Amino acid sequence: MDPEILEDWGRRLRGLLVAVGLLFAILFLRLFHLQITTAADYAKESEDNRIEHRRVKAPRGLILDRDGEVLARNRASYSISLIRSNKEDDARSVAALEEAIGEPVRYHRRNSNIRLKRDVDFETVAIVEEKLRGDGYPLHVDIEPQRDYPHGDLAAHIVGYMGELQEDEAAAARVRYQPGDYVGKTGLEKVYEDRLRGIDGVRYVETDARGRIKNERPFPDRERAPLPGHDLRLTLDLDIQRAAARAMPDSLAGSVVALDARTGAVLAMLSQPSFDPNVFVSYREQDQRRQLIQDGHRPLLNRAISGEYPPGSTLKLVAAVAALEAGITDTLSTFAACAGSLQVGDVVFRCNNRSGHGELNLLDATASSCNIYFNHLALILGMETWYEYGQRFGFGIPTGVDLDPEERAGTLPDRQYHIERDGWVTGHLMNLVIGQGYMLVTPLQVARYAAALGNGGILVTPHFYGNAPPTQKIEGVTPETWHIVKLGMHRVVYGDNGTGKRARVAGIDLAGKSGTAQKPPRLNDDAWFIAFAPFDDPEIAVAVVVEDGGGGGATAAPIAGAVIEAYLADRLRRNPEMAATNDSTLSESEL
Incomplete structure (x- = not known):
């Protein structure tokens, strides 16, 4: 055979052998990768096909x-x-x-x-x-x-x-x-x-191809x-909570809030009507859940922080503090005798006592809740001063309670608010100073207000858990002013003409203020009462509102008294050596 042909065949054979060698090398490397490098991954995949990861709640x-x-x-x-x-x-x-x-x-x-x-x-x-x-x-x-x-x-x-x-x-x-x-x-x-x-755990079960457990x-x-x-x-005291629930009439809606007047700790917070929260965690109660959501009485609404109400005469003490600081009044000053009404422009404003209270000083006007006396204060104070003091007491803003974001801010209207809504007239201030008009508050805001009136102007932050948040001092109010306002509130409960006599509790000296507020379109008035006790160094502050309850002194005052009585019993249980005080620690001249 021609040597050139043989050499050509040799070259071809060597090329073929090289190609075959490369092919086998590639196959070998792939096999090595599958068997050695990824063996663990395939083993895990195989295991996952038969091992189920189960979450342990x-x-x-x-x-x-x-x-x-x-x-x-x-x-x-x-x-x-x-x-x-x-x-x-x-x-x-x-x-x-x-x-x-x-x-x-x-x-x-x-x-x-x-x-x-x-x-x-x-x-x-x-x-x-x-x-x-x-x-x-x-x-x-x-x-x-x-x-x-x-x-x-x-x-x-x-x-x-x-x-x-x-x-x-x-x-x-x-x-x-x-x-x-x-x-x-x-x-x-x-x-x-x-x-x-918490943090969920993990366990494993072994199953067959059809998902049946073979090994637990x-x-x-x-x-x-x-x-x-x-x-x-929590800071909540269930004994006080129970007392509030027992005292609130079953047929009426409303709220009761009790705070530690020193720290803002929430001792009780009742909203009525209420609901059973077990309904929402059980799959068997779907019909009941639907009924609660559709209930026109709104049992799911937390009225203590989301219910907004006119505060009625409980708000008169804002004007009292402002007027005392402005030098407009003191414990002896009187205005024109209350004849049962006061005409401002073309509008006649009526007192809660249509026959009139006669001539009153600040303490008596507070005790009898004379609208006309506080209307006179408002005319001298003016809108801007009254609004400033309303802000100082924390109205118009959330309290910061740790139930946010459910808490509402209420409404503290200023002059501009009225101008934009229906125009400014002096009559708006006449209504605001007695807790009517466009003024709206939550029961929790009012409880904090009551605490500040009793503790000398410290605005607490209501809370259910943790250490007491920082407090805020209401600046620009003297101790003498706080004392005078407290005397007026004491006379509400213990004075001859006081509207809050039904709040009295044997064994503890307290102070309070009633309120009766109109809230259209409801026909009946809302009943209000605020209180703090003991009088000299308040530990508890209470706010009560009863929708359609009528007079605050008749309906809401006994509820506040029941809550304070429960607090007193709880205090004596915790400190048996603490003797109860007399019903009133003030002299006849102070009353």
């Missing part, structure tokens, strides 16, 4: 009153879940459960562990455990902590309630939550969600126990 922290009485706790609840397999098998399992319990089941196949029914009874648990699982359906029963409110409606607006997290909410908080989780929706449950919520704990060393949430011990 953490118990939520307890909510307690200041003595440790439980307001919110956890109870064991049974849920039915399905370990996801293929779509057809899942549908058959759900259909079998629906047929067995006679109820429809809603579910979403987004997670490997699909919750089908929550908070089921023992009968349903028995059906799943004894029948359906025995027939091979991959259903299982989970025991989960569920919120429970042992006192029902007693403190519902304070504690709040929990509700199911919606899908859009869960997407915004994907790190900690999943669709179907329960979270705080209102009240302290919502405000302190991060503190109350294949990897106990990998499990992570759940961490419970932190407890919340």
